[in-house]
Structures are given as C-alpha cells and as structure tokens.
Amino acid sequence: xxxxxxxxxxxxxxxxxxxxxxxxxxxxxxxxxxxxxxxxxxxxxxxxxxxxxxxxxxxxxxxxxxxxxxxxxxxxxxxxxxxxxxxxxxxxxxxxxxxxxxxxxxxxxxxxxxxxxxxxxxxxxxxxxxxxxxxxxxxxxxxxxxxxxxxxxxxxxxxxxxxxxxxxxxxxxxxxxxxxxxxxxxxxxxxxxxxxxxxxxxxxxxxxxxxxxxxxxxxxxxxxxxxxxxxxxxxxxxxxxxxxxxxxxxxxxxxxxxxxxxxxxxxxxxxxxxxxxxxxxxxxxxxxxxxxxxxxxxxxxxxxxxxxxxxxxxxxxxxxxxxxxxxx
Numbered sequence: 001x002x003x004x005x006x007x008x009x010x011x012x013x014x015x016x017x018x019x020x021x022x023x024x025x026x027x028x029x030x031x032x033x034x035x036x037x038x039x040x041x042x043x044x045x046x047x048x049x050x051x052x053x054x055x056x057x058x059x060x061x062x063x064x065x066x067x068x069x070x071x072x073x074x075x076x077x078x079x080x081x082x083x084x085x086x087x088x089x090x091x092x093x094x095x096x097x098x099x100x101x102x103x104x105x106x107x108x109x110x111x112x113x114x115x116x117x118x119x120x121x122x123x124x125x126x127x128x129x130x131x132x133x134x135x136x137x138x139x140x141x142x143x144x145x146x147x148x149x150x151x152x153x154x155x156x157x158x159x160x161x162x163x164x165x166x167x168x169x170x171x172x173x174x175x176x177x178x179x180x181x182x183x184x185x186x187x188x189x190x191x192x193x194x195x196x197x198x199x200x201x202x203x204x205x206x207x208x209x210x211x212x213x214x215x216x217x218x219x220x221x222x223x224x225x226x227x228x229x230x231x232x233x234x235x236x237x238x239x240x241x242x243x244x245x246x247x248x249x250x251x252x253x254x255x256x257x258x259x260x261x262x263x264x265x266x267x268x269x270x271x272x273x274x275x276x277x278x279x280x281x282x283x284x285x286x287x288x289x290x291x292x293x294x295x296x297x298x299x300x301x302x303x304x305x306x307x308x309x310x311x312x313x314x315x316x317x318x319x320x321x322x323x324x325x326x327x328x
Contacts, residue, residue, distance in 0.1 A: 003244065010240045010252040013233040018259025020229045020328050021094035022267055023221040024086055030218050033086030034199040035206040041078065041192035043226025048185040055182050062178035062186060069174035070186050077167025078191020083198060084160035085328055092153025095275045098260035099138055099282050100157040101164070101328065103131045105253070106289055108165040116173070127289025134281030138274065160328075180238060188230070229328065254283050 027036045052059050063070065089097050106128045113120035139154040167187075175183055199206055240249040257279050261271050 006240050006243055007252075009236040010249060011255070013236040013240075014252050014255045015259050016224075016229040016233040017328065018098065018256045019263045020225050021089060021098045021260045022263040022269060023225055024328070025089040025094045025097075025269075026267075027218050027221050027225075028086050028090040030214055031206065031210075032199060032202045032204055033090060034083050034195055034202045035204070035210075036086045036222070037079075037082030038192065038195035038199040038206065039222050040082070040226045040230065041188060041195055043223055044230040045189055045192045047227060047231045048188045051181060052185045052189075055179070055185075058177070058179060058182045059186060062175065062182055065177045066175045069170050070183070071190060073167050073170050073175075073183075074187040074190030075194060076163050076170070078187055079194035079198060081160050081163035081167070081328075082191070082195060084156045084163065088153045088156030088160055090153065092151050092157060093271075093275070094260050094264050094269060095257070095271055095279070096138060096151075096154055097157045098257040099275065099279050100135055100154060101161045102254075102257050102279075102282050102286055103128075103135055104161050104164050104168075105250075105286060106131055107161060108168050109289075111162075111165050112169050116169070123289045127285040127287070129285070130288060131282045131285025134278045134285065137281070138278040164328075181235075184234060251287075254287055257283065 024036065031039070085097075106124060109118070109120060109124045110128060112118040113124075135158075139150050139158075171180075171183055178186075204210055237249065240252070261276070261279070264271050
C-alpha cells in the first residue's frame, strides 16, 4: 500500500477523533454521560466481538494470564474515563476538551517517570512545561478574571486524560501474552458492561422510553463515535504505526485539536482567540516533545556492562507506543 493511502488513513483517524469532542458534547444534551458512554461502547462492542472471534485463542490466553490488569484497565480507561469525559463535555467546550487531551502523551511519560522511574527525556521536559502552560492558561484565564473556581468541565477532562495515561501505562507494564487489538477488544467489552451498571443508577436512566424519544441525530453521533472513532480509527492508526513507524505516525496526532476546531465551527459552536492561542502553545509543546525526544543519545561507554544489549534512545511516549489509541 502506498504512503499516500496510509497518510489518508491516518488523517481519517485524527478526523474521527477530533470530531468526537463535538459529537459527545451534542449527545450529553439528551443522555446522561454514563448512558452516552454505554451506548457508544455497545456499538463498538458489536465490531469488537467479530474481531475477537478471529483471535479467540489469544484473547483466552490474555484473559487467563492478565485478567486482573485488564479489569483494572477497563474500569479506569473505559468506565471512569468515559464518565469523566462525557460529564466534562457537558460543562466545557469541545475545543477545551481536545486541547486538554492533546497533552496525553506528555502526561503518560510524566506519570511513568514519576511512578516507575522511566527516563524523562529532555524533549519531554521542555514539551511538558510548554503544553501544560498552555492548558493552565486555557483553564485558569476566565476564572482568574472573574475570581471564580476553574471550570468543572475542564477539570473533569483533565481527570479523563489522566485515566487514559494510566490505561496506557498498565497496558505496557502488566498485560502479558496479548496484542494491542486483543487488549483493546477485551477492555472494551468489560468496560461496556461497567458503563451500563453506572448508567442504570444515574438519571436520566436509558430506559426504553428515553431511547425511543432520542433525536435521530443522537444515534447518528453515537454510531459515528462508536464505529469510526472507537474502532476504525484505531485500526487505521495501528496500520500506520506498523508501516511507517511510531515517530512518523505520531505527527498526525497533532491534528486532533485542529479537526475539533473545524468541527466546532462547522456545527456553529464558538471558538475563541484564547482557545486558538492555547492550542498553538499546546501543539508546539507536544511537537517539541516528539521531535527532540528522538534525537540520538550520547554513545555509551564501551567497557560498561550496562550496555551489553542494543541501546535504545529515549523516545517520546505517544499513546500508541503503549498499545493504546491516543484519543477518545
């Protein structure tokens, strides 16, 4: 397959992820956040079941070996993430949500460095400071001017992004005898069940009466997010990783906030100059992190037994490098 086709697939992935923020913001006008997440993952599960049917041996082996971390990942990365994500977009704008979640690669590397002692590269340090400064301005500017607490929706989106980072780290460290597709499939099914449990106790509950009276646009939005953003975009993304490498694929991740802004404008949702400015700062930080982090490290001392294997430069930790899709 030519690189042009691969680039088109990656562009479609980030388009699907970028549009998710605006579409979720639309669905939570009619559904409780847990119900929206449950319906999203129910649609995704229909496709996931088909995929896992062809990989049932790997799935059963992964469940037998790693059911505890898979369950933890489903709870944190699917149930808690979606509840925070959908609730967050009820109270903040899609653009804010996308810009906050754009820091996920940096947050993943930061948590891995602090909690597990993984080396944080110079690029990550510089990029993290720049990006987090952009997010801080985005979250605090209005509240400081009005002497009010930060927007609760922005804080919930920060929590959702943290959940994604933890999911990524757990996948790389604790899941054994699995593949990215199988890991995602199993946590999708587990998380879907958990979301329905939460949805059953949060009003308005997704009763047959509620579901029958939803606008057709809500079902269209959920179908888009469930099939395209949750499943197909992930398949396209991993295809890109396997054919052109992590570094070149990660560059496309910077377009997610751009597509969110374009989707917001197309749907008539306001985008402010502050959001555009913060987006430039956040994207610059993520770009610096991914570029500088790939600079070759100094040559190791030949006599040191520490370097008996092949030395690997410290890389940027875009989410896909930890078997995780990088966006909602």
